Amino acid sequence: MNNDILRFATAGSVDDGKSTLIGRLLFDSKSIFEDQLDAVERTSTARGEEQTNLALLTDGLRAEREQGITIDVAYRYFATPKRTFIIADTPGHIQYTRNMVTGASTSDLAIILVDARKGLQEQSRRHAFLTTLLQVPHLVLAVNKMDLVDYSQDRFEEIKAEFADFATKLDVPDLTFVPISALHGDNVVSQSENMPWYSGPSLLHHLENVHIASDRNLIDARFPVQYVIRPQKSADPELHDYRGYAGQMAGGVLKPGDEVVHLPSGLTTRIAKILTADGEIAEAYSPMSVTLLLEDEIDISRGDMISRPNNSPAVSQDLEAMVCWMTDARKLTPRSKLIIKHTSRTAKVMVKDLRYRLDVNTLHRDEQADHLALNEIGRVRLRATQPLFVDEYCKNRQTGGFILIDEATNVTVGAGMVVKAD
Numbered sequence: 001m002n003n004d005i006l007r008f009a010t011a012g013s014v015d016d017g018k019s020t021l022i023g024r025l026l027f028d029s030k031s032i033f034e035d036q037l038d039a040v041e042r043t044s045t046a047r048g049e050e051q052t053n054l055a056l057l058t059d060g061l062r063a064e065r066e067q068g069i070t071i072d073v074a075y076r077y078f079a080t081p082k083r084t085f086i087i088a089d090t091p092g093h094i095q096y097t098r099n100m101v102t103g104a105s106t107s108d109l110a111i112i113l114v115d116a117r118k119g120l121q122e123q124s125r126r127h128a129f130l131t132t133l134l135q136v137p138h139l140v141l142a143v144n145k146m147d148l149v150d151y152s153q154d155r156f157e158e159i160k161a162e163f164a165d166f167a168t169k170l171d172v173p174d175l176t177f178v179p180i181s182a183l184h185g186d187n188v189v190s191q192s193e194n195m196p197w198y199s200g201p202s203l204l205h206h207l208e209n210v211h212i213a214s215d216r217n218l219i220d221a222r223f224p225v226q227y228v229i230r231p232q233k234s235a236d237p238e239l240h241d242y243r244g245y246a247g248q249m250a251g252g253v254l255k256p257g258d259e260v261v262h263l264p265s266g267l268t269t270r271i272a273k274i275l276t277a278d279g280e281i282a283e284a285y286s287p288m289s290v291t292l293l294l295e296d297e298i299d300i301s302r303g304d305m306i307s308r309p310n311n312s313p314a315v316s317q318d319l320e321a322m323v324c325w326m327t328d329a330r331k332l333t334p335r336s337k338l339i340i341k342h343t344s345r346t347a348k349v350m351v352k353d354l355r356y357r358l359d360v361n362t363l364h365r366d367e368q369a370d371h372l373a374l375n376e377i378g379r380v381r382l383r384a385t386q387p388l389f390v391d392e393y394c395k396n397r398q399t400g401g402f403i404l405i406d407e408a409t410n411v412t413v414g415a416g417m418v419v420k421a422d
């Protein structure tokens, strides 16, 4: 039911045509589009969609806002009869890395725009690298301004070959090339008559049909507890007399009757019921927001994890991760003390060491580096003051991702992807 939401990020150098493309998509798709979330909400209710869809959508965005992210990523929404789209529009000029990490970390797909006249730029490679680092499952290279190269197939093939060659170094999971003119609308929403040699889908057609359901991890059940709903005195015991655990599914599938394990206690019990705002349901999977009722009383708090007895995340205070540093107010150095926000758990963390800094242009590793500055990416070892329940980011972007917060200012200063927990 949630598969009809596609989150995508756009990236490109200045003037490659991102704003024009987004405008064109919104305009030509003749969809109901509004910047305001309440408008999306109205639309979706009118279309008879399930309410939970929207709750999820707003939850995600609200969570980002609450984390005090000061990054100027603009979210835009539009819908076609097939899907609802959330675009993370990341400004290309300054702060590209930080913006892109923020915008792309929750995206199903990224569009990298290239100006057909200029071809691949250093920034296109950097964006592609970040996309793979963030494990965005689908990548589209949109070769824009085809009108300015006479809709030349040769030019398109040239850029395509160059990028495909570079992409082999990156392990891009799914790569699609589309020749477009954002200004004139060629291949954006409908097939272009100016490029009869191109037989692939228009950009919107691809966005509407790209298969994302299987990108979600449906194997490893993960339920980070966000809130504990305590029993209340009520005349109607069915309604209020229970203890429930609310949160968002971060992987796998859970059903009533399933045996589950609570972390950190290691105690096991079974799921009694799964509730949503609309009532009881038979199964929960990512990214649904649900409340679990368990058969036994266990002492469970916010930040704990519910998973399956033979398939749990690592329970560890030590993490090794790729971190993107996002502030110029301070640097990341060994012994830096920070706050880590990982799933629904918040803990203090210390940087044990910086193993290397990565040059995102050359992919060179500088093992002598002693700090990370704004927009720099490096591999670090962290030690938290309490155990975290983590998976490797390549297995699960939710339980493998985290943000780092400056304690004094409460500002997000870094984003991380777990490489290993030990």
Ligand SMILES: Nc1nc2c(ncn2[C@@H]2O[C@H](COP(=O)(O)OP(=O)(O)OP(=O)(O)O)[C@@H](O)[C@H]2O)c(=O)[nH]1
Binding pocket: 012, 013, 014, 015, 016, 017, 018, 019, 020, 021, 091, 092, 093, 144, 145, 146, 147, 148, 180, 181, 182, 183, 184
């Ligand atoms: N001829 C032609 N011009 C285009 C096309 N797409 C965009 N442009 C022009 O290129 C210029 C830059 O386009 P924008 O959409 O503002 O570029 P942007 O990537 O959003 O730029 P920033 O927001 O500064 O990063 C504008 O003058 C557009 O009209 C296209 O397909 N063909």
